[in-house]
Amino acid sequence: MTPSARIAAAIEVLADLEVRRRPVSDALREWGQTHRFAGSKDRAALASLVYDALRRRASSMFLLGRESPRAVVLGMLRLGRGLGTKEIENLFSGERFAPEALSADERQRLEAPTPDMPAASAGDFPEWLEESFTRALGDDLIVETQALADRAPIDIRVNTLKTTREALQNALMHFAPEPTPHAPDGLRFHVGDDGRGPALQVEPEFIQGLYEIQDEGSQLAARLTLAAPGEQVIDLCAGAGGKTLALAAQMDNRGQIYATDIDARRLAAIHARLERSSARNVQLRVPRGRYDPVRNPEVADPLADLSGSADLVLVDAPCTGTGTWRRNPDAKWRLRPGALSERIADQAIVLDRAAALVKSGGRIAYVTCSLLPDENDDAIVGFLARHGGFSIINPKDVAELAGLPHLAAFATEGGGLLLSPHRTDTDGFYIAILRKQ
Known part of the structure; x- marks a missing residue:
C-alpha cells in the first residue's frame, strides 16, 4: 500500500x-x-x-x-x-x-x-471530564492530559524469583533496555516512529518466565501495598494476575496470596503466568459463576472462610481507566458519564467487601488506574465514613516504607498517591493504604 x-x-x-x-x-x-x-x-x-x-x-x-x-x-x-x-x-x-x-x-x-x-480540545479529553480533571491536576491540567495523549513506552517487570534486573538487561541488550526511573525491578523499551516496540512476548526469557510486561506505574502500585514475606494477602480483583505475580516476587514466595475476581473468565490468563513465573505462594479462588454480593448474592463467596484473616487486601478496583489512555486512546472517546457512576458504585462494593476480610491491624491497599478524584480520594472519603474502624496511612510513610520516598511528592489531599505520565512518566495510578484499628 x-x-x-x-x-x-x-x-x-x-x-x-x-x-x-x-x-x-x-x-x-x-x-x-x-x-x-x-x-x-x-x-x-x-x-x-x-x-x-x-x-x-x-x-x-x-x-x-x-x-x-x-x-x-x-x-x-x-x-x-x-x-x-x-x-x-x-x-x-x-x-x-x-x-x-x-x-x-x-x-x-x-x-x-x-x-x-479550550482545555478539553488542547488536552484531547472529553469535555464532560474537565471539572474532575481540574480537581485532580490543577494548573497542570493541559500538560498532564497532553501527556496522556502521547505514546507510552513498553515496561517489563523483572521476575526476581528467577533473575536480576542487571542480568536480564544484559540478556536483552539487543533491544537497548533502560532501567525504569522509579521501580527497582523494571526495564523500559522505547517505541519507534511507527509506534511499534520489540516483540517481547516471543523472547526466550519471556517464555522462561524471567519477566512480565507491566507498566512501571502498576509495578509501583504493587510495591506501595507494602506486602511483606510471610503475610496473608488477598487480591480481590486479580484479573489476569499482573499485580498478583508482582506481590509473589515481592514476598519472595513466602506467606500466602489468595487471588480471586468476581468474574472467573478474567482469571483465565493467570494459570499459565503463574506456572511460568515459579510463584508458589498463590492460591486461586475461582467463583462458580459471577460472584457479586449485591447483584448476584446466590453465587457462593469463594473467600467466605477468610473473613477477618488478611494482613493485606489488595483492591485493584474496577475503574474508568483514564490513567491508561496512552495505551488505549480509543477508550477515552467511548467513556460516558453513566460508566463513571457504575464504577463508583462497584468501588464502594469491593471496598466494603475488603473491610470484612482484613484483620485487626491489617491493611487495605486501594488502587485504581484512574486520575479522577471521583474514583480516588472521594472513594476513600466515602469508605471511611462507612467504616469508622479504619484510618488512612500517611502517604509519606507509605512511600518511605516502600523504599520510594521521593514519591511522597505526589500525595493527594485525600491521603493517597497519584502517579501520572507527566509527573512520573508512568500510566496514571492512584494508591491509598488504609489500616484497620
Whole structure:
C-alpha cells in the first residue's frame, strides 16, 4: 500500500468507529480480514495512524473546524506528527487510492499558526471530564492530559524469583533496555516512529518466565501495598494476575496470596503466568459463576472462610481507566458519564467487601488506574465514613516504607498517591493504604 492509501484506510476505519462504537482493535482486525492484500507492515502502519489520530481527536477537530474522520487524520498529521502542509498535500492528492485533495479551507487551517484551544480540545479529553480533571491536576491540567495523549513506552517487570534486573538487561541488550526511573525491578523499551516496540512476548526469557510486561506505574502500585514475606494477602480483583505475580516476587514466595475476581473468565490468563513465573505462594479462588454480593448474592463467596484473616487486601478496583489512555486512546472517546457512576458504585462494593476480610491491624491497599478524584480520594472519603474502624496511612510513610520516598511528592489531599505520565512518566495510578484499628 502507498502512504496515501494507508491514510485513506485510516479514515475508513475511523468512520467505522463512529458508526459502530467498539474497541479500535476489533475494527482494525475486521479491516485486515476484509483487505487481505494488506501486508503486515501495512496493517502495522494503519494501526499506528488510527491510534495516533484518536490521541489527537479533539485538538484535530478544533484545528480543522469540523467533526469528521478526515479532519481528525489531517489534524493528527499536523499536530501529532508535525508534517507541513506540502507533505500533507502530497498524501491527500486525490489520485487513485488516495484521499480527496485538500480544500482551500483545509489548506488555510493547516498553514495557520496553531490556535488557542479550550482545555478539553488542547488536552484531547472529553469535555464532560474537565471539572474532575481540574480537581485532580490543577494548573497542570493541559500538560498532564497532553501527556496522556502521547505514546507510552513498553515496561517489563523483572521476575526476581528467577533473575536480576542487571542480568536480564544484559540478556536483552539487543533491544537497548533502560532501567525504569522509579521501580527497582523494571526495564523500559522505547517505541519507534511507527509506534511499534520489540516483540517481547516471543523472547526466550519471556517464555522462561524471567519477566512480565507491566507498566512501571502498576509495578509501583504493587510495591506501595507494602506486602511483606510471610503475610496473608488477598487480591480481590486479580484479573489476569499482573499485580498478583508482582506481590509473589515481592514476598519472595513466602506467606500466602489468595487471588480471586468476581468474574472467573478474567482469571483465565493467570494459570499459565503463574506456572511460568515459579510463584508458589498463590492460591486461586475461582467463583462458580459471577460472584457479586449485591447483584448476584446466590453465587457462593469463594473467600467466605477468610473473613477477618488478611494482613493485606489488595483492591485493584474496577475503574474508568483514564490513567491508561496512552495505551488505549480509543477508550477515552467511548467513556460516558453513566460508566463513571457504575464504577463508583462497584468501588464502594469491593471496598466494603475488603473491610470484612482484613484483620485487626491489617491493611487495605486501594488502587485504581484512574486520575479522577471521583474514583480516588472521594472513594476513600466515602469508605471511611462507612467504616469508622479504619484510618488512612500517611502517604509519606507509605512511600518511605516502600523504599520510594521521593514519591511522597505526589500525595493527594485525600491521603493517597497519584502517579501520572507527566509527573512520573508512568500510566496514571492512584494508591491509598488504609489500616484497620
